[in-house]
Amino acid sequence: MSELRWNPILEEWVATATQRQDRTFFPPPDYDPLAPTKPGGFPTEIPEPTYEIVVFENKFPSFRRNPPEASISGTDLMPVLPAQGICEVVCYTPELDTELAKLPLTKIEELIYVWADRFEALSAHEFVKYVFIFENKGREIGVTLQHPHGQIYAYPYVPPIAAKELDAARRHYGKTGRDLLGDVLAEELKDGRRIVAENEHFVAIVPFFARYPYEVHILPRSVRPAIIDFNAEEKSALAAMMSIVMAKYNNLWNRSMPYIMLMHQRPSDGDSEQYRYYRFHIEFYPPYRTPDKLKYLAGSEAGAGVYINDTLAEVTAGTLRDTPPRG
Amino acid sequence: MQLEKKQIVKEDGRYLVYFHFPATATEEQTAAFHDVETHAPNPLTVNASHSQTDDVGPNKVSMKDEPGV
Numbered sequence: 001m002s003e004l005r006w007n008p009i010l011e012e013w014v015a016t017a018t019q020r021q022d023r024t025f026f027p028p029p030d031y032d033p034l035a036p037t038k039p040g041g042f043p044t045e046i047p048e049p050t051y052e053i054v055v056f057e058n059k060f061p062s063f064r065r066n067p068p069e070a071s072i073s074g075t076d077l078m079p080v081l082p083a084q085g086i087c088e089v090v091c092y093t094p095e096l097d098t099e100l101a102k103l104p105l106t107k108i109e110e111l112i113y114v115w116a117d118r119f120e121a122l123s124a125h126e127f128v129k130y131v132f133i134f135e136n137k138g139r140e141i142g143v144t145l146q147h148p149h150g151q152i153y154a155y156p157y158v159p160p161i162a163a164k165e166l167d168a169a170r171r172h173y174g175k176t177g178r179d180l181l182g183d184v185l186a187e188e189l190k191d192g193r194r195i196v197a198e199n200e201h202f203v204a205i206v207p208f209f210a211r212y213p214y215e216v217h218i219l220p221r222s223v224r225p226a227i228i229d230f231n232a233e234e235k236s237a238l239a240a241m242m243s244i245v246m247a248k249y250n251n252l253w254n255r256s257m258p259y260i261m262l263m264h265q266r267p268s269d270g271d272s273e274q275y276r277y278y279r280f281h282i283e284f285y286p287p288y289r290t291p292d293k294l295k296y297l298a299g300s301e302a303g304a305g306v307y308i309n310d311t312l313a314e315v316t317a318g319t320l321r322d323t324p325p326r327g
Numbered sequence: 328m329q330l331e332k333k334q335i336v337k338e339d340g341r342y343l344v345y346f347h348f349p350a351t352a353t354e355e356q357t358a359a360f361h362d363v364e365t366h367a368p369n370p371l372t373v374n375a376s377h378s379q380t381d382d383v384g385p386n387k388v389s390m391k392d393e394p395g396v
Contacts, residue, residue, distance in 0.1 A: 036359075046343065047335075048359040052352055057341035110348050113330050117346075232328065 002062060002083040003070040004156075012160050015062050015083050016071075023060040025144045029096055034147035036094045046091065053114050054091045055152075061087035063153065065125075084127050086154040088118065091147065099148050099256060100135065101246035109239035115152075115263070116228045116235075122154040123268030130155045130162060130267050133227070138258020140287050140294060150261075158267050165264060166278055173277030181279040184208075185219045194317040197244045197325060201237035204245050206317035211307035213289040214252070214316050216245050218282040225266035225275035244325040245284060251324045253291040260285040333363045 002017040024033055030042060036050045037043050046054050057065075063085025074080030092100055092111060100108065115133050122131045135150035136143045158166070172180040188194055188205045196204040196216055204218045218241050224230055230238060249257035261284050266275035289295045289310050300306045331347040347360040 048345070048363060050353075050355050050359045051345055052348055052356050052360070053346040054343060055346070056337070056343035059339075059341070106351050109328065110330075110346070110351070113328055113348075114346050117330070117332070235328075 001071040002064065002067060003072075004081040004083050006074065006079045006081075008077055013081075013157065017060070017062040017083070019060055023144060026146065032096050032145070032147050034089070034091045034145060034149055035096060045089075046094075050094050051091070053093075053110060055088050055114065055118060056091075058087040058089050058151070061085075063087050063155065081156075083156075085156050086122055086125070086128065086152075088122075088152040088154075090114065090118070090150045090152060092150065093148055096147050099137065100150075101243070101250050101256075103148075105239055105243055108243055109236055112227070112230070112235045112239055116230070118152050119227050119265070119268070122152065125154065127156050128154040128268050130158045131265070132159065132162075132262070134260065134262040136260055138256070138287075140258045141260055154268075162264055162267070166267070166275075169278045179223055179277045179279060181219060181281060182223060185221070193314040196248065196317055196320045197241065199237050199241055201234045202241040204241055206313040206320065208313060210313040210316070211301075211309055212285045212287070212295055213309060213311040214249070214257075214284075214286045214320065215313075216284045216320070218242065218245065218284075220279055220281070223276055223278075224280050225272040225278050226280055227263065227265055229272050229280070242282065247325050248320050248323040249284070249286060251326075252320065253288075255291075257286050257288070259287070331360070333360065335363060 002015065002019065004013045004015055006012075007014055027033065033045050035044050036046050036048055038049055045056060045059070063083045065084070065086055067082035067084045070080045070082055072080060090111075093103060093107065100111075118133070119131045122128050132153045132155060133150065134153075169180040172178070172183070176183070184207070185203060185205075188208070189203065191208075194205045194208060196206060198204065201221055202218055203221065204216050206215060207217050218238070220230075220234070220238075222234075224234070246257075249259065261282065263280065263282050265280040266272060266278055287294050295310070300308050329349055331349070332344050333347075334342055334344045336342050345360055345363050347357070349357070352360070
């Protein structure tokens, strides 16, 4: 069953997806469902004997193009809707034993073209209101497949965090005539202490208001509301900046750093011109606060929505800035 | 950057998109991409004998899934 249940107290939808309880959980390497299908071998999700990058609909989706009827009737106070949307899996490489950080720069660049393609393709569906591109990496984050892959959720509404960001950016633009993320970036550049890396088109920072100790945001220097708005040179620069940030994470404690990586961009309706007050950006949330201590989302974070960061952004940014940027 | 793509529909109705980058693909990857149509399963020939299973491991078909568009 998968459906949307309305929480009138927090005014947010909760998606149920009971079929995901049965999803594949760390299969042995010979049964990697995201590998190519070798002749005579185990039939995986990808029928061809090799591939470059593939995208397919998740077998255990939280949202479906043709969702089933809801398992229960809602009320006026607590309505229920079919969970209509699309959940895609993005396989970065046919190789099992690698990760995004270790892929060649050209491969990361190609991936940016694929993400842009998916933004356009998914946005073309009338029922899709927001395209959310993300990667969960590492057992600590809860991934169930080791194979390097990301996901894309095409939601039937603008999700709460994106909606909150967009609303703040819209109000700031109304007051100042400037885009909010541009002003945040300008202050970060002026201060300088929280900058991790920068190139011609992008800046990586541990933001002033970081919630996780080694949280990093990658911001474009120009107003680009969606991933489709970057030209070829900017896509190359974005790939380079992503590669630097991920290499720094792995070099920080000389091991593969788990993280949540996500992209915030404009909603899928309309065009970028009407969202000139908002900038596409990438956020990384690594779950560790020291080499062997996890940052848990406990009482204050989960129950009150108040994040307690055990570090100062100026300190962790300095540490990451001094960490080598190559794998 | 030149990008090509081909989309197939799997037996259970889910789509799969192959992306091909001629400038960086190996010969094997290029050949596999060009073979995609040949090997693509026919979306109209869902095998009913694959239905009614709770074991929804990789590439098995569950008719509980919606057939998709």
